[in-house]
Amino acid sequence: MQNAQSRYFVISLLVSNHPGVLTRVSSLFSRRAFNIDSLTVGETEDPAVSRMTVVSWGDDYMKEQIVKQLQKLVDVKKVQLTDMSRTILRELMMVKIALDKEQLPEVKEAVSAYRASIVDLSPDSLTVEITGETPKLNAFLDYMRQYKIIEMTRTGPTALGRGAYCLEND
Numbered sequence: 001m002q003n004a005q006s007r008y009f010v011i012s013l014l015v016s017n018h019p020g021v022l023t024r025v026s027s028l029f030s031r032r033a034f035n036i037d038s039l040t041v042g043e044t045e046d047p048a049v050s051r052m053t054v055v056s057w058g059d060d061y062m063k064e065q066i067v068k069q070l071q072k073l074v075d076v077k078k079v080q081l082t083d084m085s086r087t088i089l090r091e092l093m094m095v096k097i098a099l100d101k102e103q104l105p106e107v108k109e110a111v112s113a114y115r116a117s118i119v120d121l122s123p124d125s126l127t128v129e130i131t132g133e134t135p136k137l138n139a140f141l142d143y144m145r146q147y148k149i150i151e152m153t154r155t156g157p158t159a160l161g162r163g164a165y166c167l168e169n170d
Helices: 021-031 060-072 104-113 134-144
Strands: 007-016 038-043 049-058 076-081 087-098 117-122 125-132 148-154 158-161
Touching: 007 021, 007 060, 021 049, 021 060, 049 060, 060 076, 087 134, 104 117, 104 125, 104 134, 125 134, 134 148
Parallel strands: none
Antiparallel strands: 007 049, 007 076, 038 049, 087 125, 087 148, 087 158, 117 125
């Protein structure tokens, strides 16, 4: 459990895009008993490089240790503790809801209010895609709980710097 001195933080990494890198990064966290709350990975504009966004929590000492240990990994090209005031964080969530035809207008109104999109519609369910900051997604999910949620998935936050603030491969 987090204590008063612990808080969440986001680390961005540029890594080699080949098999085994994700395992080495996640193993580093596990060996040191650090928790990964969220991890997103994807190819960058350079197909040889992937970008990872890791969300974790801990005190300042833990943050420093994680960054230092990640920098030692051979396939890690760049590690940056994200400056939250200079970063855009977004998350993707898809929610499949069971509904009948009478509920459709009110669900469509909620989808519109949250700036989400209906990406699949069948006679007995609909699937909504929503992106945004975590509190927005949580609020949408709380609202949708009045309907029967069949299944859902979410990515966890991914991050990109605002303006000139960016993670560069030196």
